Amino acid sequence: MEQDIEVIRDKNSMRNWSRTKRAQGEKICLVPTMGYLHRGHLALVEEAKKRATRVVVSIYINPAQFAVGEDFSTYPSNFEGDLDKLKDLGVDTVFVPSDLYVREDNAGAGKGQDNIASGCISCLEGKSGNGHETWIRVEKMEKPLCGKSRPIFFRGVATVVAKLFNIVEPDFAVFGKKDYQQCRLICRMVRDLDFAVEIVGCGIVRDSDGLALSSRNVHLSPKERQEALSICRSLNQVKDAVCNGQISTGILQHSVLEAVRNAGGKIDYVEIVDQETLQHVDRIDLPVVLCVAAWFGGVRLIDNIELQAPTS
Known part of the structure; x- marks a missing residue:
């Protein structure tokens, strides 16, 4: 009988779920995504299923990696379609946090990403000192390649991935090598900060004409x-x-x-x-x-x- 997907939105509930499963002897693999899933993402899920008894797919469009003028507000999404694809693959748990950052004066917290009007890093920054201000930098590896034109991008990536690791507490995490710099940077962060997570990099999945899926x-x-x-x-x-x-x-x-x-x-x-x-x-x-x-x-x-x- 087909099993329904459990959608977890609360950070504490996600952490409790993981700790319960691990106490029962299960291995957990995390597949972090921003949603609008394609065959490339699904290949990551298939790899995750080989590594662990439980697969958690996170869906979160991370505002901290978008600068002013970038495409946060137009980034494509199809949540119900994503759930259908994951259900077909036998994924039973999806982590969909409404927000992973403490906003200034808690503005917008818990109201979902649709509430973020500015749609980028600027919506996290405030003048009162009550908002999010702790960031992870992988100092040398974030500077070349994409880091030259997107100077805050990898700060946002490293920070949100570290937060996901702390919440989900996976044994493994799978990343695609299309985002090559991101994959290498996460490996370095895990090494340097002693995260108990094994990072798995998967090759690029291409469409029939050769275009890398995105x-x-x-x-x-x-x-x-x-x-x-x-x-x-x-x-x-x-x-x-x-x-x-x-x-x-x-x-x-x-x-x-x-x-x-x-x-x-x-x-x-x-x-x-x-x-x-x-x-x-x-x-x-x-x-x-x-x-x-x-x-x-x-x-x-x-x-x-x-x-x-x-x-x-």
Whole structure:
């Protein structure tokens, strides 16, 4: 018989649920999401089911990672659709907090995210000193790549993930490698702050045309979607070039930059960095990752490919 999903909205109730299950000998895996679930998210859930007896999927659009002018207020959502997809996969528990931050004078607390009019980090900041003011910074790893154009993004990511870990208390947590910098940054935070959580990174899930799955893809026009395919095509061309002996990161980066620009994209960055430290490298000798961020219309897309020079 099909089992209903338990939706938990209260932090204490979520913590009590986890502690009860763990006392019964169960293992818990957390899949943090911002909702509007696609096949990429569902692949994370499938991986989580291999690791634990209980899977908790969190759905929370985190205002702390959106700066003024970014797309918090237009970020897509379909809560009932998300529940249906998770139910089909056999997930029995979803954590949907109304708010994870203490607002100035408690304004908006418990009223749900629809109450956040400004829709970004500014709604958490106040003048009275009563609002949220504790942040986690992974100081070096947050600065390159997406951190250059989104300087508060990873502060918000690290903080909300730490809060989820403290509330859910999972044994495992699964993250997608499409957000490569995020995945590596969370691994470093867990190591440095001694969280008792094993982080599992999962490979990128792509649509049939090669575009990396993203909740934001829904905002692409048909023309922009076709133009955006230049990203994955150029990444595959770089992989071929490396297999054929090209190890100069400058040449490889330039080829991607030109391909995306010629297709109509506006480049945020094209960088080849060390997989562990995310620091720029000039030649491919250690394992590296080529990361791309580009705008097509009003949609910012990210993608990447892990690379290693041939050993012959």
